[in-house]
Amino acid sequence: MRKSYLALLIFAAALQAETIHSIQFEGLLHLSPTIAKEMVGLHEGDRLDMAKIDKAIKKFYAQGYFKDIWVEDKDGTIIFHFVEKPLIAAIEVLGYLENKKEELDEILGIKKGDIYDESAIEKAKERIKQKAQSQGFFDTVVEVDTQKVGENSLRLTFIVNKGEKIRIEDLVLCGAKVFDKDDIEDVVANREKHPYFWWMIGVDSGEVKLDQLPLDSARIQNLYFSKGYLDAKISDPFLRVDFDNYKAKLRYHIFEGKPYRVADVQIKLLEPVVKKDKLMSKLNLVPGKVFNIEKMRKDIEKLRKAIADKGYAFVRIVPDFQKDEKTHQVKLRYIINPGEKVYIRDVVISGNQRTLDRVIRREVFLAPGDTYSYTDLIESKNALRRTGFFSDVKIEERRVSPNEMDLLVQVKEMPTGNIMIGGGYSSYEGFLVNASINDKNIFGSGIEGRFQIDYSSKSMRFNLGITNPRVFDSDYSLGINLYNTRFEYYDYTQERKGGSLSVGHRFTRHLSASLTYAYEKNKLTDVVYDDYYFQEGTYTKSALIPAVIFDNTDDYYVPRSGVTLSASAEYAGAGGNERYTKFYARSAYYYGLEDLIDYDLILRAKARVGYIVDQGNLPVFEKFYLGGIRSLRGYQTASISPKDEEGRLIGGKEMFSTSLEASIPLMKNSNMRLTFFIDYGGIGEDSFTAITRAGTGAAIEWLSPMGPIQLIFAKALNDKEGDRTSSFEFSVGTRF
Secondary structure, three states, X not given: OHHHHHHHXXXXXXXXOOEOXXXXXXXXXXXXXXXXXXXXXXXOOOEOOHHHHHHHHHHHHHOOOEEEEEEEEEOOEEEEEEEEOOEEEXXXXXXXXXXXXXXXXXXHOOOOOOEOOHHHHHHHHHHHHHHHHHOOEEOOEEEEEEEEOOOOXXXXXXXXXXXXXXXXXXXXXXXXXXXOHHHHHOOOOOOOXXXXXXXXXXXXXXXXXXXXXXXXXXHHHHHHHOOOOOOOEEOOOEEEEEOOOOEEEEEEEEEOOOOOEEEEEEEEEOOOOOOHHHHHOOOOOOXXXXXXXXXXXXXXXXXXXXXXXXOOOOOEEEXXXXXXXXXXXXXXXXXXXXXXXXEEEXXXXXXXXXXXXXXXXXXXXXXXXXXXXXXXXXXXXXHHHHOOOEEEEEEEEEEXXXXXXXEEEEEEEOOOEEEEEEEEEEOOOEEEEEEEEEEOOXXXXXXXXXXXXXXXXXXXXXXXXXXXXXXXXXXXXXXXXEEEEEEEOOOOEEEXXXXXEEEEEEOOOOEEEEEEEEEEEXXXXXXXOOOOOOOOEEEEEEEEEEEEEEEOOOOOOOOOEEEEEEEEEEEEEEEEOOEEEEEEEEEEEEEEOHHHHOOOOEEEEEEEEEEEEEEEEOOHXXXXXXXXXXXXXXXXXXXXXXXXXXXXXOOEOEEXXXXXXXXXXXXXXXXXXXXXXXXXXXXXXXXXXXXXXXXXXXXEEEEEOOEEEEEEEEEEOOOOOOOOEOOEEEEEOOOO
């Protein structure tokens, strides 16, 4: 403003009483002359007022557009001269954050088209340093290079040297006796560097996460509270850094105290919307148990659910507990205020770039006008996850009045379709090559289509199918499937051509049924010995297959809760020359332990059972066989069954298999898991246990961009002489 005040002083004394003939503006780009004239507060014919000119200059500077302003008088014509700040024509970041272009606007706080401002540039530099520091980089250096582009614009280049990472070499827990270092490192973000394998992905690298450091004390205290140590006090973290080598020592001082037990639990319900006895029966934290703040929070959620299921979405539950420091006991009381019954005003869907709104809406069990239900809300999330269309589903409750809310359904879509050329490996078939076009959600309509060709040294498979699970958004489904396969079994070769048509109906949220008609021709060739069991020729099957399915799992690919149950009866005899009835059932139970042990461990129990009634013509290829990924790992596909006097596999009429699995994350924040399993099964002609086998091993499960991938390493446990065992297999596209 130096020029402005100098100009004012020059003509102030001589022109104080001069009349203004006109007002002009030179160099304005961002403000129109009309707006500028209003800001000046002077008009033609007014006496020149230096105070008003001074005030106008300050107003102009406050707009942030101008680098310099000065005023000139020419015989009563007052001219305001402006030099505007340049515009930012382009922004480039070199070094750190160079590949994070989608995050730059938020980090920098400036963007292309903004006015160049020194203070904004300095703030941007500080934000870059803060971002680097939050990721463990210290002594970050940021330089800014400006290059003129055009008449009044600049190109900014941020040159960033992200500095060095500080690593925690030693974590000291002064006073910790109840928990060891491993227990505490499970809950904090800043951990000690692993002495040997810190450089491996998924292993503690010891990198300082400065933004998480203030929160770690509270995390440690919460760990103590979860075991009843309510007097525990954790000091602020003390981080001592040697900037010569960027090594650090992190120390906490911990006072543990003694654990508290629950002496009494009461519920005070301000409105009798639910029977108090019913609420008390849901509590896990009861008198006599060690007080656990995590269990208390879970009990609060159980109470909230019970009240919210009656429509009281905005129920307030306040835990009131009194400590007796002498006896180390706690009296706990839950004060529950249900509030008003709440209704749904609107359901708003977002995040779906591809999936149609109606496909999402039909899986949401709450609609405008409905009474709120917590169970319906959770089941809506689970139903959307079970579609397999979304990697994440959130339903936000937005209160719009004391008794109304909007539901904001936010989905994150995942790839449901792929064009893939790949392969696999089976110990029997060797390497498999496949090409496929699959989409579970064609054009976002919810319709599933599949086209697949597989080829190996032992097989050729062709499959084409399409299924609409909700015809016209109804509870009816319709599917058609065509297939052509050729498979060289151990004792014969089968060529199979046919198709099926299925019609289904969903009776409840979790229960559905279907009726399928299947027609196919089977041709047996290359039979080792043509006899009673193995007769070369063509077999025709015309079958009706009624089936019922129950599924209340919470996710399609990696369920953590719920069960799947299915049962079918295949009646072959509605035409054709095959005559038999095949009964088949399968089940799977999933249970996630994260809420109980604060670790993402998933237990799975799976079983299947089959029984065949021979009604005059039961070909060997329609019978049951065990072995392989789908039934009994550790043995080659379809290699376990009764044998004839020649040692050939003739299949069984009765079969069962069971699996117990434990799945854990293989790497944190990844879609890869490690699963340990043990399989057990039996098969026979007239007995389920005529032949029994078991296998065990581990599998790597990866929910990859191409779909689910499994790498299976197995070992047969009780194999007998002549068994065909298998130690490695992998598959693509299977639900875990």
